[in-house]
Amino acid sequence: MIPAEAGTSAVVLDRVTVAYGKNRALQEVSAVFPRGAVGLLGPNGAGKSTMLKSLLGFIKPSAGSMRVLGLDVASQPLEIRARLGYMPENDAHIPGMNAVTFVAYCAQLAGLPQADAMQRAHEVLYYVGLGEARYRNVETYSTGMKQRIKLAQALVHDPDLLFLDEPTNGMDPKGREEMLELVRDIAHNKGISLILSSHLLPDVEYTCDHVVVMDKGRVATYGSIDELKGPAGRVYEVRIKGELHKFIAALEAQGIECHETDEDIMRVFVPASHAAGEARRVFELAAAQGVQVRHLRPSLPTLEDVFAKAIGEA
Amino acid sequence: MSPIHDQTYRRYAGHREPPGKTWAVIAWAGIRNMLTKRAFLGLLIFAWVPFLVRAVQFYVAANYPQVSQIIAPNAATFRDFVSQQGTFAFFITIYVGAGLIASDRRANALQIYLSKPIRRVEYIGGKLATLLFFLLGVTLLPALLLLLIQISFAANIGILRAHPFLPASIVLATLIQTLVMSCTMLALSSLSNSPRYVAILYTGAIFFTTAIFGALAAITGGTRVAWISITSNVSQVTDAVFRQAPGYQSPWQVSLLVILGLIAISVSVLERRVKGVEVVS
Numbered sequence: 001m002i003p004a005e006a007g008t009s010a011v012v013l014d015r016v017t018v019a020y021g022k023n024r025a026l027q028e029v030s031a032v033f034p035r036g037a038v039g040l041l042g043p044n045g046a047g048k049s050t051m052l053k054s055l056l057g058f059i060k061p062s063a064g065s066m067r068v069l070g071l072d073v074a075s076q077p078l079e080i081r082a083r084l085g086y087m088p089e090n091d092a093h094i095p096g097m098n099a100v101t102f103v104a105y106c107a108q109l110a111g112l113p114q115a116d117a118m119q120r121a122h123e124v125l126y127y128v129g130l131g132e133a134r135y136r137n138v139e140t141y142s143t144g145m146k147q148r149i150k151l152a153q154a155l156v157h158d159p160d161l162l163f164l165d166e167p168t169n170g171m172d173p174k175g176r177e178e179m180l181e182l183v184r185d186i187a188h189n190k191g192i193s194l195i196l197s198s199h200l201l202p203d204v205e206y207t208c209d210h211v212v213v214m215d216k217g218r219v220a221t222y223g224s225i226d227e228l229k230g231p232a233g234r235v236y237e238v239r240i241k242g243e244l245h246k247f248i249a250a251l252e253a254q255g256i257e258c259h260e261t262d263e264d265i266m267r268v269f270v271p272a273s274h275a276a277g278e279a280r281r282v283f284e285l286a287a288a289q290g291v292q293v294r295h296l297r298p299s300l301p302t303l304e305d306v307f308a309k310a311i312g313e314a
Numbered sequence: 315m316s317p318i319h320d321q322t323y324r325r326y327a328g329h330r331e332p333p334g335k336t337w338a339v340i341a342w343a344g345i346r347n348m349l350t351k352r353a354f355l356g357l358l359i360f361a362w363v364p365f366l367v368r369a370v371q372f373y374v375a376a377n378y379p380q381v382s383q384i385i386a387p388n389a390a391t392f393r394d395f396v397s398q399q400g401t402f403a404f405f406i407t408i409y410v411g412a413g414l415i416a417s418d419r420r421a422n423a424l425q426i427y428l429s430k431p432i433r434r435v436e437y438i439g440g441k442l443a444t445l446l447f448f449l450l451g452v453t454l455l456p457a458l459l460l461l462l463i464q465i466s467f468a469a470n471i472g473i474l475r476a477h478p479f480l481p482a483s484i485v486l487a488t489l490i491q492t493l494v495m496s497c498t499m500l501a502l503s504s505l506s507n508s509p510r511y512v513a514i515l516y517t518g519a520i521f522f523t524t525a526i527f528g529a530l531a532a533i534t535g536g537t538r539v540a541w542i543s544i545t546s547n548v549s550q551v552t553d554a555v556f557r558q559a560p561g562y563q564s565p566w567q568v569s570l571l572v573i574l575g576l577i578a579i580s581v582s583v584l585e586r587r588v589k590g591v592e593v594v595s
Binding site for chain 1: 330331333340420423426427428429431432433
């Protein structure tokens, strides 16, 4: 069911199903993307790119309806795309053009007059940090520069909503920081809403206020990042010596969630109801199971915890 | 975090064209791109050489009565000229058309185009207009100019009195010729990411159908199967349009149907292949 705030939202999906043959990429997805910066998170194959492409009208869903900026995707695709900027995941450019010609051409495709298109192209290329390289052929650009030019072409017609599909892919650490700074600036200072599709949690956490987590073609969870990280319990980093699975089973039997990480440290979520003597409870359970607690440190809930929890539950 | 490079981004409150005119933007960009290539400009200039030769022929026919009986222009002259220009049109189709969609596919440009307020038909229309611009520039334009030159050299409209259908025939024949070339080439261009492969495919389609027709004509001893060859179909319809005796034994109506079928198949291929995303199920 679509909530009441859907009327003022950037994007609303109502029981959308997209199938590629027998494979269902989206399964009755209902979600509301508020205005502002929203992260679209999920592992590879979760359906993030399919969702964006469906919203752009590239793929027709077999069931359900979608609205972007209050407009129906099925009946008003041109009106939507006039107010939308799309930065695709893979390399994309118009062959044989230099950067300024390419970006100006994209502005003209979006309906800007030639003179305005050229002026906007120069401005936007400076904004994304390609001012000095704007007369170079796009095909000679590095991976990082190609990411920036894709952002420039998405921005040049001044959209109200941006779809950014993995915008930091292939960028070096410095370039990635600069790209994230740009994305954050666009969303928070320029009045442009955006949906950032990524599998990189730190990117989403840095730039976005809300998140929609997808897994296996379904929405696993969505909401404000702060609320999802929420104070409904405490998080501990724990390392033990002994039978790990037995200990995890014992914790979970007490309503305490555990997630193993890549290292030998696991993250333990103690619900608010266990708040009193929460750490002691972990020690007691460890003693009862005959395992040694070698490390126990309070931690802050991260988006990674939200993601792990959502994917685990999905 | 490092500072943002430049805070020059401003919202845009200026005029926006309503959707529907973007095909002209695409066409103009394609035309400009081709005109920057020297080899292509050379080909364009070379394609106008027959026009100069014919202009000299018309001048001589108009000013030297002793040879005018032999070389005086008539409907057949214009029909031959249109057919002759078909050779140049073939090379221009390959040069301009092979990469029109294939290069966009290779550079993933289709999702850039179709994420803008553009209909697919506008994209295809823009690409088609690019190719037609150059093809009509070496077929329709010189043929009509030749007609005007003949009238001005002869200082009368005798040719139009003798052949009142000539202007319409020139327009119709060149449109059929260029449309079938453009649509076929665009459809082939949408099937691949490699312009070179598309060029080979198009050349193969033209020569293979002609070779098959040649072989069957040799076996049967007649030209009733001319409809197999793309170029023979165009030639047969051109003969009919210029009210000339048909070059082959197959009915021109059959050739016209084959041409229309080819255009319909091309449109269908384009409809399936020009998409913002390629779905492999």
